[in-house]
Amino acid sequence: MVEEKRILYEHLDVPDINTFDVFRQYDGYKGFEKAIAEYQPEEIAKMVLDSGLKGRGGAGFSTGEKWSFVPRDIEPRYLCCNADESEPGTFSNRYVLEKNPHLLIEGILICCYAMGIETTYVYIRGEFTLGKKMLDAAIKEAYEQGYLGEDIRGTGLNVNIYTHPGAGAYICGEETGLIESLEGKRGQPRNKPPFPAVEGVFRKPTVVQNVETLCNLPFIVSNGVEWYTQMGPTYADTRFDPPKPDANTGTKLYCISGDVNEPGVYELELGLTCTELIEVAGGLRGEEVKAVIPGGSSAPILTHYELDTRLDFTSLTLAKSMLGSGGIIVMNETRNIVDCLLNIMKFYAHESCGQCTPCRWGTPWVRDIVQRIADGNGRQSTITRPKFGIAENGRWGDTGETEEIYEDLDLLESVANNIANVDTMTWNTICVFGIAVSWPAVSYMRKFRPEFEAAIRESKLVTLPVAEATVPPEENYAYQQRFVPKEFADL
Amino acid sequence: MSDELIQIETPFAFNEENQREFDKLIGRYPIKEAAMLPTLHLAQRQAGYITPAVMKYVAEQLEVSVMKVKDVVTFYPMFFEEPVGEYVIRVCHTLPCALRDCKEVLDHLKAKLDTDVASETNLAKGTTADGKFTLMKVECLASCDVAPVIMINDDLYKNLTPEKVDEVLNNL
Ligand SMILES: Cc1cc2nc3c(=O)[nH]c(=O)nc-3n(C[C@H](O)[C@H](O)[C@H](O)COP(=O)(O)O)c2cc1C
Ligand code: SF4
Ligand code: FES
Numbered sequence: 120m121v122e123e124k125r126i127l128y129e130h131l132d133v134p135d136i137n138t139f140d141v142f143r144q145y146d147g148y149k150g151f152e153k154a155i156a157e158y159q160p161e162e163i164a165k166m167v168l169d170s171g172l173k174g175r176g177g178a179g180f181s182t183g184e185k186w187s188f189v190p191r192d193i194e195p196r197y198l199c200c201n202a203d204e205s206e207p208g209t210f211s212n213r214y215v216l217e218k219n220p221h222l223l224i225e226g227i228l229i230c231c232y233a234m235g236i237e238t239t240y241v242y243i244r245g246e247f248t249l250g251k252k253m254l255d256a257a258i259k260e261a262y263e264q265g266y267l268g269e270d271i272r273g274t275g276l277n278v279n280i281y282t283h284p285g286a287g288a289y290i291c292g293e294e295t296g297l298i299e300s301l302e303g304k305r306g307q308p309r310n311k312p313p314f315p316a317v318e319g320v321f322r323k324p325t326v327v328q329n330v331e332t333l334c335n336l337p338f339i340v341s342n343g344v345e346w347y348t349q350m351g352p353t354y355a356d357t358r359f360d361p362p363k364p365d366a367n368t369g370t371k372l373y374c375i376s377g378d379v380n381e382p383g384v385y386e387l388e389l390g391l392t393c394t395e396l397i398e399v400a401g402g403l404r405g406e407e408v409k410a411v412i413p414g415g416s417s418a419p420i421l422t423h424y425e426l427d428t429r430l431d432f433t434s435l436t437l438a439k440s441m442l443g444s445g446g447i448i449v450m451n452e453t454r455n456i457v458d459c460l461l462n463i464m465k466f467y468a469h470e471s472c473g474q475c476t477p478c479r480w481g482t483p484w485v486r487d488i489v490q491r492i493a494d495g496n497g498r499q500s501t502i503t504r505p506k507f508g509i510a511e512n513g514r515w516g517d518t519g520e521t522e523e524i525y526e527d528l529d530l531l532e533s534v535a536n537n538i539a540n541v542d543t544m545t546w547n548t549i550c551v552f553g554i555a556v557s558w559p560a561v562s563y564m565r566k567f568r569p570e571f572e573a574a575i576r577e578s579k580l581v582t583l584p585v586a587e588a589t590v591p592p593e594e595n596y597a598y599q600q601r602f603v604p605k606e607f608a609d610l
Numbered sequence: 611m612s613d614e615l616i617q618i619e620t621p622f623a624f625n626e627e628n629q630r631e632f633d634k635l636i637g638r639y640p641i642k643e644a645a646m647l648p649t650l651h652l653a654q655r656q657a658g659y660i661t662p663a664v665m666k667y668v669a670e671q672l673e674v675s676v677m678k679v680k681d682v683v684t685f686y687p688m689f690f691e692e693p694v695g696e697y698v699i700r701v702c703h704t705l706p707c708a709l710r711d712c713k714e715v716l717d718h719l720k721a722k723l724d725t726d727v728a729s730e731t732n733l734a735k736g737t738t739a740d741g742k743f744t745l746m747k748v749e750c751l752a753s754c755d756v757a758p759v760i761m762i763n764d765d766l767y768k769n770l771t772p773e774k775v776d777e778v779l780n781n782l
Contacts, residue, residue, distance in 0.1 A: 204752045205749070205750060206750070207704040207705055207706065207749065207750035207754070208706055208750070208754055209752060209754075210752040210753055210754055210755055212752070213753065244752070245651070245688045246688075246700075246748075246751055246752075246761060247752070248764040249764070249766070279638075281638045283648065284647060284648055284651055285647065285686075286650070286686030286687070286688040286689055287686055287687040287688035287748070288685065288686050288687065300647065301644060302641070302643065303641075303643040303644045303645065303646030303672070303674075303682065304643075304646070304681075304682065305681060305685040306685065321641065321644075374754070375755075376706040376709075376754035376755055376757060377706055377709045377710075377754075378709060382706075382754065382755040382756075382757070383755045384755065412705075416704070416705060446754070448705060448706055448709070448754075450709065454709070459705060459708075462703075462705045462708050463704075463705055466704055466705075466749050466750075472685075
């Protein structure tokens, strides 16, 4: 069985670790002290790049690379720490804020030192009242101890951290939505480019980083790049010549919820499989796994055929899904996928910021279609049509068979794909919220089509046994779209 | 909406403590407008909900138009434009909580408080006749490991069952 590897969470349960004194006893601020004593800012940035650290907030973009886009000659520059954590199924940042806030402050200090940043805003979602209180108290202590403010530890470094409460809007987790919200406006995402690294909050270069990403920095500095890169798999991306290393280094705070016996946050090296994670989380609650959402509700669903998928950035991208925020939601054989999709679509319909027409109208439309199917009013045509697929001659074409037409399923796919097309990965919207809507909608429907068809045919929700509900990989367009994993050999 | 058109019944101003808090806030940002969300939170805590008078006051303090404040208030679900109960009960109903029977908790609360669930445009619908409770549904509260959860004002309650809900309400 896979062992937990606690690094960020190692001291989480130490009593009073939220106070400066106890945090110091457990080597707190040592990473920051090492950074200012032994390294130049550029060296820290280089270390972070070499460590292969990828953003833990959702996009999984290389942190070092993001830092390299920030123009060093424009002052002031800002750091925005994204503590908006509202992706359904994600809850790891909350524990850091509530239990070990000094770790976040240390991460922020290292980032500020490396990037020459003096002002940091921590955007905390409005519901995290306890988290904000704990972080505010820790910030106050850090000022008193001379780890924040002017001329920190006699190095001439100035850093101020301010917490900024959100007010219940999911879209403020999107980095440009967060920036708009921070500026005191509606949290409506901006068109990109310019990216925040170039023009962010108050139209100045801004680094936006998730809480967990920042919490990795003290350990990278303390223990070195070599130590860090030994954790997690590195693949060779053979689409490049010579092959480019594709790092999935470090640990991840996997948040697992739903039908497992011991839901919670488990810190593990990147790269374990779904099956292993379910085992770590006390095993499945129920008889059989029906589906797993691997990266927060925005991620395409995985079926029981795909439980050997490794939960890291590369493997999940290859499986046409994503690690996202690392929120894993497990569903057992008693769950109805139509019902689950309805729940998620209600969420998105509620949270669209309303700027783009395809998203503003399309998302409630998708919700209404799923609602209709769930209510037993799904539309089915009385005629049939020729079935296309792999024909006798081995090519794509008319198979000579006919298929029934489920109007609502065609409509669902068409509406979703017109918000954002999941096959071509192009979106007709300002932000990738569009993808976050159509990805679940289309993947649930394609992979669990029999359950959707049954609901329409029988005019009520029908929960089919797992084997019947799932479309096998060889018959499914959704799986066939996978890249060939052979392209990525183990390095 | 121009300023003259707003009917102000009771004017609003920060009390001394909140004024001090506000003065601190405003120094954190290079532009005053950026203090909008924390300021509105402060004002809502003092006034109970965001009245036209509050919007006008906040607009003056941040040197923006009332329209801009209204624009923000209507965007964020945590700002109320109508009175709410003394205790605001937020029931999470997103997927992980739904997989752990949050519906049972919600139905129990509805029956026990004898009220419907508030909608964003109609808070009165979810407020009890005595004005003590407002019941509303919210999206994931980032505590799915201890689902189902509810929040009552600033406090989170975990792993709920109808029995535990009774206990929580009795101890308020
Ligand atoms: C709709 C949407 C919601 C998001 N919500 C969050 C969130 O709650 N927390 C977060 O850290 N990142 C969230 N992100 C990702 C951010 O846009 C951004 O990529 C991230 O904060 C960058 O930090 P990282 O590189 O450290 O991950 C969201 C993105 C989108 C498109
Ligand atoms: S895609 Fe949706 S959430 Fe994103 S900017 Fe457009 S309307 Fe807003
Ligand atoms: S779904 Fe209820 S806390 Fe996440």
